Amino acid sequence: MNNKMHLEFPSYSQNESFARMVISAFVAPMDPTIEELSDIKTAVSEAVTNAIIHGYENDIGTVYMDAEINENKLMVIIKDNGKGIEDVNKARQPLFTSRPDLDRSGMGFTIMETFMDSLDIISNPGEGTTVIMSKFINTKK
Amino acid sequence: MNNKMHLEFPSYSQNESFARMVISAFVAPMDPTIEELSDIKTAVSEAVTNAIIHGYENDIGTVYMDAEINENKLMVIIKDNGKGIEDVNKARQPLFTSRPDLDRSGMGFTIMETFMDSLDIISNPGEGTTVIMSKFINTKK
Amino acid sequence: MLNIEYKYGGDYMDFKIERDNNCLIVSLEGEVDHHNSEIIKDKIDDGIIKYHARNLILDFSSVDFMDSSGIGLILGRYKKISALDGNIYIVDNEKLKRILEMSGIYKIIKIFDSLDKAREYAGR
Amino acid sequence: MLNIEYKYGGDYMDFKIERDNNCLIVSLEGEVDHHNSEIIKDKIDDGIIKYHARNLILDFSSVDFMDSSGIGLILGRYKKISALDGNIYIVDNEKLKRILEMSGIYKIIKIFDSLDKAREYAGR
Numbered sequence: 001m002n003n004k005m006h007l008e009f010p011s012y013s014q015n016e017s018f019a020r021m022v023i024s025a026f027v028a029p030m031d032p033t034i035e036e037l038s039d040i041k042t043a044v045s046e047a048v049t050n051a052i053i054h055g056y057e058n059d060i061g062t063v064y065m066d067a068e069i070n071e072n073k074l075m076v077i078i079k080d081n082g083k084g085i086e087d088v089n090k091a092r093q094p095l096f097t098s099r100p101d102l103d104r105s106g107m108g109f110t111i112m113e114t115f116m117d118s119l120d121i122i123s124n125p126g127e128g129t130t131v132i133m134s135k136f137i138n139t140k141k
Numbered sequence: 142m143n144n145k146m147h148l149e150f151p152s153y154s155q156n157e158s159f160a161r162m163v164i165s166a167f168v169a170p171m172d173p174t175i176e177e178l179s180d181i182k183t184a185v186s187e188a189v190t191n192a193i194i195h196g197y198e199n200d201i202g203t204v205y206m207d208a209e210i211n212e213n214k215l216m217v218i219i220k221d222n223g224k225g226i227e228d229v230n231k232a233r234q235p236l237f238t239s240r241p242d243l244d245r246s247g248m249g250f251t252i253m254e255t256f257m258d259s260l261d262i263i264s265n266p267g268e269g270t271t272v273i274m275s276k277f278i279n280t281k282k
Numbered sequence: 283m284l285n286i287e288y289k290y291g292g293d294y295m296d297f298k299i300e301r302d303n304n305c306l307i308v309s310l311e312g313e314v315d316h317h318n319s320e321i322i323k324d325k326i327d328d329g330i331i332k333y334h335a336r337n338l339i340l341d342f343s344s345v346d347f348m349d350s351s352g353i354g355l356i357l358g359r360y361k362k363i364s365a366l367d368g369n370i371y372i373v374d375n376e377k378l379k380r381i382l383e384m385s386g387i388y389k390i391i392k393i394f395d396s397l398d399k400a401r402e403y404a405g406r
Numbered sequence: 407m408l409n410i411e412y413k414y415g416g417d418y419m420d421f422k423i424e425r426d427n428n429c430l431i432v433s434l435e436g437e438v439d440h441h442n443s444e445i446i447k448d449k450i451d452d453g454i455i456k457y458h459a460r461n462l463i464l465d466f467s468s469v470d471f472m473d474s475s476g477i478g479l480i481l482g483r484y485k486k487i488s489a490l491d492g493n494i495y496i497v498d499n500e501k502l503k504r505i506l507e508m509s510g511i512y513k514i515i516k517i518f519d520s521l522d523k524a525r526e527y528a529g530r
């Protein structure tokens with residue numbers, strides 16, 4: 001089974017749940033387990049939240065979500081044109097956050113990495129951030 | 142409350158249900174009644190199905206869905222780059238279908254018109270079709 | 283509060299085809315759209331031929347979504363079974379009344395509010 | 407088969423803040439993400455001040471989705487109540503164990519599997 005989708009929405013925080021519902025609907029035909037679906041929703045929620053609060057900070061910009069299914073492999077790409085990340089390696093470290101003032105825990109990238117099979121981050125200051133994640137779904141069929 | 146979204150997906154028939162779920166998730170914050178939600182899902186289903194079976198016929202093309210919420214007004218635009226409609230007035234008539242061989246009932250546009258508050262169709266042969274629908278949601282608040 | 287149900291394989295529909303004497307009973311559950319109609323259409327038509335069915339009951343009582351593809355599905359089966367001098371009956375539910383009404387189905391096909399009633403009527 | 411629930415206003419979360427002697431009990435239901443955390447954070451902090459709460463119980467037993475914003479919510483409240491020499495307790499459920507474990511919450515905060523147990527412990 002192959003499929004793909006492209007979604008764009010403004011960086012309102014209420015769209016975090018919208019993005020989770022869209023990815024859930026998109027992967028449903030892969031018949032994921034409840035755990036697999038929960039992992040995917042959580043990873044998407046982290047990446048979309050980061051685009052909203054870190055990428056666009058107090059502005060409203062556009063968040064892009066692309067997803068693709070190739071056989072039993074899911075790929076999800078979350079992109080923003082926001083402020084970008086200076087040091088990606090530092091940002092990936094567990095508990096690192098630039099916004100402790102916002103009660104951020106610094107666990108976002110760690111969760112994406114743990115809940116998905118791969119995580120790539122492409123980012124440059126002033127050029128926005130692209131997060132590429134993939135996960136294999138165990139097909140029971 | 143204002144919001145918008147842009148979605149693109151290939152014209153596989155399994156994406157009819159995907160489009161319905163996306164529009165459901167998008168309008169959920171407007172707190173529609175079950176009837177309003179059902180009307181919107183049905184109208185979207187009709188327009189997306191038309192893009193898939195009439196617009197792209199046996200090819201796979203891209204279906205575009207845009208939606209916008211302005212206060213209590215929902216606008217949905219479904220677009221394809223498919224074969225287009227020669228005579229839009231004729232196509233809008235109840236029971237008119239160019240594909241009785243596919244068990245089409247010719248009720249698609251009639252349903253969109255009845256279930257939504259407005260329906261506009263922009264189409265030219267060879268240039269694809271754009272269907273623009275809007276509906277006011279009764280806010281209980 | 284509304285629910286969306288994710289069914290196996292993303293088809294959001296279950297169906298069952300049974301034979302009861304000379305009656306073919308097709309029970310549908312979930313969502314009837316173009317994608318799903320294509321899946322069951324041929325199976326119903328095969329069933330009509332295979333079982334020499336004279337009566338066809340389409341039970342939509344557990345269907346919670348139907349668009350005009352469902353109307354096309356009904357009208358197509360109506361034509362098939364009428365050509366064989368058979369009859370078609372529909373079991374509907376509250377959610378489907380508006381779309382069935384609009385498309386004139388009530389004028390040409392007998393509708394019941396339960397499968398038992400349809401079966402009883404068909405078996406007269 | 408999975409369900410998505412659409413709640414009033416699209417917030418997908420309900421919460422209740424109660425006072426029980428010197429204990430503030432916050433019960434959450436639904437989804438805890440950044441959007442929802444922002445909504446309840448200030449209400450919890452106001453409650454702590456208003457009721458001079460010495461113990462804070464965050465009851466997540468009816469939460470079916472939580473991302474790292476929930477971790478931030480917990481750690482932020484932990485800091486606030488600790489600064490006031492108070493204690494914080496969490497009621498979790500199976501779905502949340504992995505994310506709570508990962509983020510080290512179990513090492514610094516006492517977790518219970520029911521609100522009654524948390525309340526009993528807090529009231530010692």
Ligand SMILES: Nc1ncnc2c1ncn2[C@@H]1O[C@H](COP(=O)(O)OP(=O)(O)O)[C@@H](O)[C@H]1O
Binds near residue numbers: 046051097104
């Ligand atoms: N889309 C983004 N745009 C800009 N900066 C980002 C983005 N995503 C992550 N970051 C940076 O990486 C840091 C770590 O992110 P993460 O691990 O998700 O933790 P948290 O969101 O809790 O801060 C953030 O604090 C932020 O500085």
Ligand SMILES: Nc1ncnc2c1ncn2[C@@H]1O[C@H](COP(=O)(O)OP(=O)(O)O)[C@@H](O)[C@H]1O
Binds near residue numbers: 196232240245350
């Ligand atoms: N997106 C489209 N691209 C090309 N032709 C279309 C499109 N949508 C509708 N049409 C034409 O308009 C006719 C009427 O459409 P509709 O009322 O939805 O009925 P039906 O889909 O059952 O044929 C179709 O049979 C088709 O000829």
